[in-house]
Structures are given as structure tokens and as C-alpha cells.
Amino acid sequence: MTDRPIKFDRNADAKPRLSPLEDLLDLDSKLLSMVARRCRIVQRAARGRQVLDRELEKQLRIGFEQAARQQDLDPRLARQLFPVLNAFGLEPQEARRAADKPFALIPRSEPADIDITGPRSLSRTRMLAVLAAAAGAPMRLSGVVLNDPLVELVKALNQAGAHLSWTADELTSSESQGKAEDSPLRFEDVLVFAGEEPFTLYVLLALALREAGRSKFAGGPNLKFLDLRHLDALLPLLGARLAPMNPRSRGLPARLESGGRMASRLELTPETPPLFAQALALAAWSYPEGLRLALCAEPVAAAGQALALDEALEALNLCQVSARRQGNEYIIPSCRPKIPAAPALPLDPTLSAYLLALPALAGGVARLAGRLELPQHVRDDFETLGLPVNIESGFAESRSDSLTPGAELFMGRQAEYLPLALALAVKAGGGRVLLPLDASARSGAVDLLERLGVEHEVQDEVLVVLPGALKAWEGVWTSPDPHSTLALALLSFLRPGIAIDNPGGLAFLWPRFWSVYNALPLVREQAPAPKEPEKHAVTSRKQRVRV
DSSP: OOOOOOOOOHHHHGGGGOOHHHHHHHHHHHHHHHHHHHHHHHHHHTTTTSSOOOHHHHHHHHHHHHHHHHHTTOHHHHHHHHHHHHHHSOOOOOOOOOSOOOOOOOSSSSSSEEEEOOOBBBHHHHHHHHHHHHTTTOOOEESSOOOHHHHHHHHHHHTTTTEEOSSEEEEEEEOSSSSSEEEEOTTTTTTOOOOOHHHHHHHHHHHHTEEEEEEEOOOHHHHHHHOOGGGGGTGGGGTTTEEEETTSSSSEEEEEOOOSSSOSEEOOOSSOOHHHHHHHHHHHGSSSOOEEOOSSHHHHHHHEEEEEEEOOHHHHHHHOOOOEEEEEEEEOOOOOOOOOSSOOBBBBBHHHHHHHHHHHOOEEEEESSOOOOOOOOOOHHHHHTTEEEEOSSSSEEEEOOOOOOEEGGGGSSSSSGGGHHHHHHHHHTOOOEEESEEEEEHHHHHHHHHHHHOEEEEEEEEEEOOOOOOOOOOBBBOOHHHHHHHHHHHTTTSSSTESOOGGGGGGOTTHHHHHHHHHHTTTOOOOOOOOOOOOOOOOTTTTOOOO
């Protein structure tokens, strides 16, 4: 017998065995702790800028790839991971509320009584802004939804020579100086910051194709990680080439070399983003021979491209460009558009659909002043659910009613309507929601239902919402996207107390929604707070912009 204390072996083999889930959760926690530490070191090295010293970044990349090879990791994936890790320290992080001060969605219990001017079309606003900027024509848009992507678009166009400005609810284009047939936009030897939205980048590229030279584009995290290789099939046919300025990146910053002969007809590929097709249509009137755009042969992709091109045709026709659709081709002639001085904006179909669905969950009535054209599948889904929308020439109205359970909702095919379809299916007591092709939208839909405690099944292209009560909301959640935030606001009438930490994410879509939500049950028109117009500062074209 000895009095020596018993010692336990502290090596790894002596530790109790963990399940793969427990092991991975423990490892992920340590990994993210190291990522946070790396983020702070990168911030110190950047000294307040959004870029590291070029030599430092080069040495970091070489060391990172060497370490990846030593660990026998896929070098291609390692190269993609490196800029993602840097983004944690270099890009401004979205402001979030503290965990102990969440944004709680606790609506009033009285039936809603909404009678306001509805939100104006986001797509029509930005397309008219592009056309007015490219033509250098005066224009004033009233009642615009001034969200972050629109502001980024205006700033990007102004960097290229446009004369756009905005107030709280107006967007103005000033007439350019010079010959009427000349465009004020110039891209050669200019580095334009495109923000976060792919549409802004696509429009800048489509407009820059018109001139010979080299143009440079930078952007935020969304565009840095955007895969632009899908454009390589079309740009050479338009006499251009897009080359990433970082050879290990697929997104921005990138350089566009243009000036070759432009084809007068393009056949879109299944991988062509619909918004890029729309951007080409908006700029095609300024191409030497115009442009004919043929839809791709793949039906699902062609449907998305046709939807975007139909929107472009409406804006072009409004500006007296005789663009038309002929079978599967869209024909845009070479001409000079005539921009209306003060065009009226229709209601935004997506935002209006969320508002018109609110009485189904809160009770009461919603009446929106303005001209509304809901997509046919959305109107059909509303009628199938037993929530008919009365659309007249100057308003749209919906009233509360019980919803039909088990309905098949086709609106979920479009990612922006998917959260709305889920909210209505939950309220109805079950339903079948068709899913979009976008994998991230699908995973976000499943996450939303799981967070709400809604029983569901995934069946091929359909998400089946099963009947059952919502579970009590626990903790704070980060809403995956602005449309999900709108859906959570609707669902809060079924489960008050939903708490999120990023309500400011709606600035990317519709900042004014929270004033409507907080005013319930009685919502009437409110004039926006007065604000001085944003001035367009003319800067030297030789000014250096850091990426």
C-alpha cells in the first residue's frame, strides 16, 4: 500500500469517447474561436482599411496553401477558403442586437386595418434609373422604396458619370451636359464599386460593353464570392473578356476588356443569370446593331430568364424603345430612348403580396393604393387558399378569412415568395410548397420551419408542411434573409414573441416595413421624414480608389 496520490492519464486515449456529433460540435466551437481571433488580428493588420498590404496578403496566401498541402486538403477548396477567412476581418459586419436586447415581434391582437399607398416596384425603379443614367435624361421618380441596393446602384452609376440623386422617397436624374446623342457614362480606366447586389454589377458590365477599353469593378463580400464564370459563354460574343484581378478568385475585383465586334444575336445558356439577361436588354438599345436575345432550351431556366426579360421590355417600352418578344426571342433595336419626365411606378408585387397576406394571419383588411399586377401563380395560390385579392385599377384589397388546408402552393418556386408560402401553409394547417432551384433558399426554408417547431417533410421538389401547433419560441435567431424576416413578422400573429437580432436586414429590401408593423392595428399614410437631397459630387476620373 502506498500513500502516493492516484494520477489519471491525461492523454487523448484516456478521454471518454464522444459521438461524432459531440466531437464535431466541440471541434467547431474551437475552430470558430480561432477564426474570431484571426479576425481581430486581420483587423489590426488592415488598420481600418478593407484591404491588407499586398505583400502581407501574398505571404499569408503562400503559407496558407503550404499548410493546406501538409494537411492533405483539397487545394481548390483551400484557395476558396482563404478569402472567406480574410473577409471576416476586412468587411464591415452587419450590425446585430445584443443577445439580451433582441428585437421581439409582439403585435397587437386587434384585427388589422391597413389603408396606405403600397410600396412601389423595386425592379421598375432601378431599371428606369439605369435607363435615365445611360441616356443622360432628366427624370423624377416619386414614392420610391429607398433601400440599400438602390442607393448602391445610384452611387455606382454616379462613379461612371451619371447625375442621380435621392431624397427619402424620390429619385432624380439630371440632364447631362454635351451632345444629346452622347451617353454621360464612361468606364475606361475607372474603378467602380458595385456594392453587394449582382444586378448592379451586371448593369455596369452591360453598359461598359459599349466602349473600347478596360474597365475595373470592385464590390462587397457578396460580389467577391460571386462566381462570374457563367458570363464567359456570352461576353466573348459581345467582343469582351472579364478577368478576375485576383487570379485565385471567381468574383470581384475584375477587369473588363471590351471593344471587339458585338454579335447582334445571343442565345442564352441555362447558366445565364436572369438578371444578367435583363441587364443586357436594358443596355442593348445603345449597341451598334441592337440585340436579339434567345431564351435557353432548358425549360426551368428559360422561365426565369423570360420573367426578367419581360420586366425589361415593359421598362424599355415605357421609354419608347420598340422592344418586343417574338416567340422565344427578345428583340431590342438600336435607337435612342425617350425617358418620361415623371413616370408613375406600379406597386411592387412581392412586397404587396406580403402585405395583402397579413389579414389572413392577423385578421382585418389591407388596402393598398396603386396599380398592382400580381404574378398569376401568386393570385392562383391566394384563391386556392381562400384568400382572394380584389385588384382594381387604382387599388388592391384583401380581407381575413379561414384558409384551406392542404393546398399546393406554386409561388414557392420563386425564392422571394417561398417564406410567404410557408407562412400561409402554417396558418392554413398544412400544405405543399413547391421549392425553387436555389439550394440556399431551400435550406433556409427548412431552417425556418425547424426554428418554429413545424413538422415537415421534404419530398423531391416539394416541402410538405404538416399540421400542428407552433412551439414556444426560445432564444434569439438570426433571420437568414429579408423575405424570411417579413414572413416571421406575419407568423408573429400566430406565435407572439419571435425574437431576432437583425431587424436592420430589412434595409436591404424595404426599410419602412417596421413603421407599418409597429403602427398596427391601424395603419394610415405617413409622410417620410424630411431629408436633404443626396448630392452627386463630381470627382476627378484620375482619382485612385483602393479595393
